[in-house]
Amino acid sequence: MLKFKILLVLLFAFGTALFAQKLTINGEIDKELKVDSFLFRYATNFVDQENLYGKGEEVMVKVKHGRFQIDLDSLPATFYAFIRLPKNYSKDISDDYRLIGNIGYIFMLKADTPIEMRLSQDGVTFSGGQKSSLDCQLELFRLKKKLSDRLIALKNGFGSFDKSTTEKQISDYMNTYKSINLNACRDAEKLVTSYAQVLDTMTANAVYYNFIGGTKWNEINRINWWVDFSPDSVRSYVARYYNKYYTDEPSYGDPKRYLGASNEYPKFLAYKAFTDLSNSMALLGRRIKANLALADLLISERYKGNLYDQVAFSSLLMRGTKEYLDDMYLTSLIGNMKNEGFKLYVNDLRNKRTTRARSFQFSLEDENGKMVTNADLKGKVVLLDFWFTGCRGCLALHKNMAPVKAYFKHNPNFKYISVSIDKSKEKWLNSLREGEYTDETDVKLWTGGQNDKHPIIRYYEIGSYPTMILINKNDEVVAMNPPNPYTERNRNALIKMISDALDE
Template identity: 30%
Template structure:
């Protein structure tokens, strides 16, 4: 008995040690660099997980020795996506030159035991070493994709048909290339690349969605095209593959396919709860959890009861990272007084604690210089302020600009702000400021409403606010005032 227990403990220790030792080596030799001190690699466990954290994304930086940098990167028991990022000191002419531009904009994968050399000479990229075959394969897949563009016109039946036919051709060519290279890459890598290719194919209608909503002839054309069944998809097999939850594009492809079939072509409004229950009922495992987590996160501005969906999903979610993403959304919606823990800087450089506004409804308006959509928000906010004049509502205009001088200049111009708002600044930290990180603000415009007790109330959708000139926002605030 004691021997069996001892053996079990030793096996456990051995497993943990092996897990800890999983790593991949990458050496970059880039001859075109001129001013760089270092190079970074961004490693992403799930490709592009919307709810990012230190557990799901990491940045590794290595100092340059000559024009070479070496990395030893911890990896998992599945292929992990990575991207190369050059030093900001490097001039644009170098960054966007041939070879280096493609190297920075491509997403590659690492696996345990890889020892890869990526060499750039005069814009030409060469790879060698253990595991280099998948780097070459991804470059070849990208070259195929670069041959095919967008429709060019959304009013020309012929161009729409040519675009869709080209996406069929691209999919078939990429699938054939992955199949041809099957003996050069691991089974997990093969499945993941098939998922990436399929996810991109399923998302081919995304570029047409806005036009589809307005055009009946295009809907008929798309329906006819799909009935031709030129491409046969084996999504049932892919869904059973363990690595599907780690794909960057496959979960989004499944969501795009649902959007096309159940919303656009069905002439129905998108119903988040209905979409949620569809994926809950028809999928399982980590893939189901990944799709549902992305679905909820990317629709967090919907009027639907997001907190209710999060709570329901947490009853069956097993993946820790996906659970963390949902719990973060819930936390924002249930924490009391948390908004009062933050401070921001005013035009005079004074730290303004948001606790100074206790007892009043808070309207937070996040923006940055150069944000086209942000320019459309001041008229909406002006209307909200006019309709609620005299009410205990404080309007905070919060810039996430990196440059204080640029913020001050544009705050004074009135292009992004409204008279009567309190102008505040995230101190040059942008979206890395504690307030933007806590409330997961990754872009602008973003509006958040809090009640008189500092509790989260709503995250209104800016486009919807522009369409109704802030009517729903006014109704939400009036509802809070009546309590």
């Protein structure tokens, strides 16, 4: 019942009315493209919109004789969706196919306004009541593609940053990099303005801020990559440049003009708060990341009202799957927010992760085909480790966990449970044989090929890997995302957390 209440209120998060609205999308695809089916995924609430590529409702659409039809119901007035066509790199097709299919840009759609679309080798055309909105968004996608091409050309012309790169070279490169992104934002503003006579105010505002949010997010994400993975000298040059030209820069697209319906803009503002804090600390010479509580303090200083709620909530959704959520932070967040749907969601999260709630009751298969349940671990302190084959962070965690496992090696009341979300059982078993993700002492379980759709993944809302969950002897959650032992300090903190649970 609580989940249902949260969903109901979240549907109002962008000011959209809550009705059981319906939408029909009819389409035609040229037979030459050889598409017999494609994926359509859509989100009807703020939580799913934050990560539509991994969440939301999924429909596999069949194409018969070049025609398809998608029928959706129980929709809010506006929602977000993307089409994932089969990848096609042929030189004979237009960029439109790649924009919608290979890249899968996200459209904002309206319910109760039928859509007609036609996809050919020459491009995509829309008709019906949403034609102007979809045409505008498709032009913005093309603008994003041009921006990407310009940035790739800039990188290819410069090469890579290395120890010999000077601060002046970094500054010159960053000036051009910043200018290219800024010009794209200006072009987007002109484009949306040209549609002003045929788009309603909310739609025009949303698609514009979606472009700004996505573009600026990618811009600072690349800067973060340079800071994280470049040599020390380059890191300090880039951080200094960022602190001088980005930290206090008013975001392109005035926050005061934002009307609240974008799925990208709040995410960007939240990410920028983290980046501002991290780059200010990068000058200390270490790769230090801001935590959620510190970022929320900055967000609360910058934004008020509905915008604060959206940015603070985006911050939680962005980092909450990766970071240990302190009870004080979640309690503060609930107190600061006004949106009742967000508050319900945060409180539900708090109850699952920080208040000794009963853990999810699972039944998972081990490498011998035996089903293992919570009852088999009764009276044990359990550390769950969720991973998948190919995950570099999961490989690193396995190596970093060695001293922790050694510390508790002779304690029969501690169990390390390795849970793979691999879709293929053979891939999982092969990874077990190679021993890159697990040890012989681990209890090795598998989610049965359900991947991130498994109920245990959805219950804990795991969105990144590796993810650890510590459970005490009473089958209660002690901590989700406890300290990752990649430093001595974190390793000691994790050992203490496990020891405290064993001593209870």
